[in-house]
Amino acid sequence: MGSSYRRRRFIVALTALVALFVVIFQTPDLWQQKVEPVSSQPATGAAVDTLATLAVKGRAPTTGYTRTQFGDGWAIENGCDTRNIILRRDMVNVALNEKCQVVTGLLHDPYTGKDIQFQRGSTSDAVQIDHVVALGDTWQTGAQQLTSQLRKQLANDPLELLAVDGPANQQKSDGDAATWLPPNKAFRCQYVARQIAIKKKYNLWVTVAEKNAMLQVLSSCPGQQLPG
Secondary structure (H helix, E strand, O other): OHHHHHHHHHHHHHHHHHHHHHHHHHOHHHOOOOOOOOOOOOOOOHHHHHHOOOOEOOOOOOOOOOHHHHOOOOOEEOOEEHHHHHHHHHOEEEEEOOOOOEEEEEEEOOOOOOEEEEEOOOOHHHEEEEEOOOHHHHHHOOHHHOOHHHHHHHHHOHHHEEEEEHHHHHHHOOOOOOOOOOOOHHHHHHHHHHHHHHHHHOOOOEOHHHHHHHHHHHOOOOOOOOOO
């Protein structure tokens, strides 16, 4: 009876070991993180070359994150706040008031591809200023290690800011390239390239899923450059 019991235990252990090897073979990502090739079309250009230089890590916790970690609202430069500077840069047919505020303008929205008429007050929320790399995402990928001055610079950097459709900006929230991309597919390569440029400038890292998503986008636009 002792021999029979040991035999049964051996069979059970062997069966479990075989099942374990099957799981490892079929789902290797459970055991190690790596960036997998995502397209048969190779991604080329300055954007993908720069992406290759970014560190790949997991997300840091959101502990301690608040908007005020990036400064108390928009910075003021020569009497104009950053929001109105970006609105003036990104819209056409712009009219200003004596306070350096954009009163009216037309936005050719890069995120949705639609035209949006802007009028200060009545339709202000229709056009919002997006942090291309969401501030919550920057906090989890290295910004909490920056000085407060650098974080304020990041939050007001024209490279990091775009005037965009308000609802699209709200939908994006703190998403990265793995969880949100502009509905306007024609803009996705420029969008990802801008994210890469920002992360490079401020020494931020990318996650495995984020890098894979970026490579997938860039594979559709060989030779993609970084924004100026």
